[in-house]
Amino acid sequence: MSGTTRIWSPVDYSKDGKQVDCLRLPISTDTSAYGWIPIPIIVLKNGDGPTAVLIAGTHGDEYEGQVALMRLSRQLQLHDLRGRVIMLPSLNFPAVRAGRRVSPIDEGNLNRVYPGHAHGTATEMIAHYVTEVLLPMADLVVDLHSGGRSLDYVPCALVRGGKTLSENRKLHDLLDVFGVPFAEFTDGTGGGGNTTLPAAAAQLGVPVITAELGGAATLRRAGSDLAEQGVLRLLKHLGMLPSCEVPAPGPVRLMNGDNMDLFLYADSDGIFEPMVDIGDEVDEGQLAGLLHSIEAPHSPPTEIVFVRRGMVAFKRHLALTVRGDCLCGLLEDVEPSPDIRR
Numbered sequence: 048m049s050g051t052t053r054i055w056s057p058v059d060y061s062k063d064g065k066q067v068d069c070l071r072l073p074i075s076t077d078t079s080a081y082g083w084i085p086i087p088i089i090v091l092k093n094g095d096g097p098t099a100v101l102i103a104g105t106h107g108d109e110y111e112g113q114v115a116l117m118r119l120s121r122q123l124q125l126h127d128l129r130g131r132v133i134m135l136p137s138l139n140f141p142a143v144r145a146g147r148r149v150s151p152i153d154e155g156n157l158n159r160v161y162p163g164h165a166h167g168t169a170t171e172m173i174a175h176y177v178t179e180v181l182l183p184m185a186d187l188v189v190d191l192h193s194g195g196r197s198l199d200y201v202p203c204a205l206v207r208g209g210k211t212l213s214e215n216r217k218l219h220d221l222l223d224v225f226g227v228p229f230a231e232f233t234d235g236t237g238g239g240g241n242t243t244l245p246a247a248a249a250q251l252g253v254p255v256i257t258a259e260l261g262g263a264a265t266l267r268r269a270g271s272d273l274a275e276q277g278v279l280r281l282l283k284h285l286g287m288l289p290s291c292e293v294p295a296p297g298p299v300r301l302m303n304g305d306n307m308d309l310f311l312y313a314d315s316d317g318i319f320e321p322m323v324d325i326g327d328e329v330d331e332g333q334l335a336g337l338l339h340s341i342e343a344p345h346s347p348p349t350e351i352v353f354v355r356r357g358m359v360a361f362k363r364h365l366a367l368t369v370r371g372d373c374l375c376g377l378l379e380d381v382e383p384s385p386d387i388r389r
C-alpha cells in the first residue's frame with residue numbers, strides 16, 4: 048500500500064491469482080469507533096501485461112454498470128487473462144447501499160471531488176485512493192455510469208481529450224472498440240469539469256472511458272449488456288483476453304455536447320412534462336417540454352424550447368422540478384477534428 052491513503056486492504060496488487068476482498072474505508076461513529084466500511088474489490092492477475100481498472104457505483108443509483116461488473120467478475124477466468132484486471136462494482140459503497148447518487152455519510156458526490164484528499168471526508172478518501180493507488184497502475188480505466196434517479200440517458204461513451212495527437216487517436220480507437228452507439232470528446236462542460244475521475248486521470252495520461260448506460264434509477268438490460276461486451280472488447284483489444292469470443296462492435300457516432308446551448312434548464316419551479324424522448328432528433332425552436340407551475344395552476348405552462356438542433360442525449364426523469372434543474376441535453380453531430388481523425 049503506497050503513500051498517504053487511509054484506506055487499506057489485504058489485496059496485494061502485485062500477486063498473481065484471483066483475489067476477492069474489499070477495501071476498508073475507515074469510519075468512526077457513535078456505534079463504531081474504530082470501524083471500516085467495506086468496498087468490494089475483485090482483482091485478477093495472470094503474469095505481465097496491461098492493467099485495466101473497471102469501476103461502477105461511482106454514483107449509487109446507477110445500476111447497469113454495477114451489474115455488468117458483477118457478471119464480469121464471475122465470468123472472467125484467470126487462465127484466459129494476460130495482465131491484471133481490477134474491478135470495483137460499487138466504488139462509493141455507502142451511496143450504493145443507500146441507492147443514492149451521493150454518499151449518505153458526507154453528502155459527497157464521488158465524481159465531483161477528484162483528485163480527493165487522503166485525510167478528507169469518506170467520499171474524498173475514496174477519490175484520493177483512486178488517484179493515488181489505482182490510477183498509477185492503470186493502462187485503461189472504464190467508469191460505468193447512468194443518469195441516476197433524476198436523468199435518463201441514451202447509451203453513450205465520453206472521453207476527455209488527451210494532450211497529444213497520438214493520445215487522441217488511441218482514445219478514438221478505444222471508443223470504436225467499446226462500441227457504445229454514441230460517443231463524445233468532452234471537457235466536462237455542463238458536468239463535473241475538472242473535479243472528475245477523467246480529469247484526475249488526464250494529469251497522469253491514463254485513458255478513461257466513461258459510459259452512460261441508462262438511468263431513472265432502474266436497470267436496463269440493454270445498457271448492462273453494452274457495458275459487459277464493450278469491456279470484453281476493450282480487454283481483447285489490449286491483448287489481455289486474446290481468445291475471448293465477443294460480438295463485433297456496432298457503429299459509433301461521434302458527437303459533441305460541449306456547448307451550454309445544448310443544455311436546457313428550468314428557470315422556475317414546476318412539474319416538468321417532457322415532449323421529447325431520449326434518442327429523438329430535434330430542431331432549433333422545437334418544444335422540449337412544458338413546466339407547469341404548482342403555485343399558479345391556472346396560468347399557462349412555461350414552454351421549454353430547444354435553441355439548437357441535435358439528438359436528445361438525456362432528459363429529466365423526475366417530474367417535480369425546481370429552478371436550476373437541468374431538463375434536457377443534446378448531442379450534435381460533429382466531423383472528427385483533424386487531431387482525432389485516423
Ligand SMILES: [Zn+2]
Binds near residue numbers: 106
Ligand atoms: Zn453517474
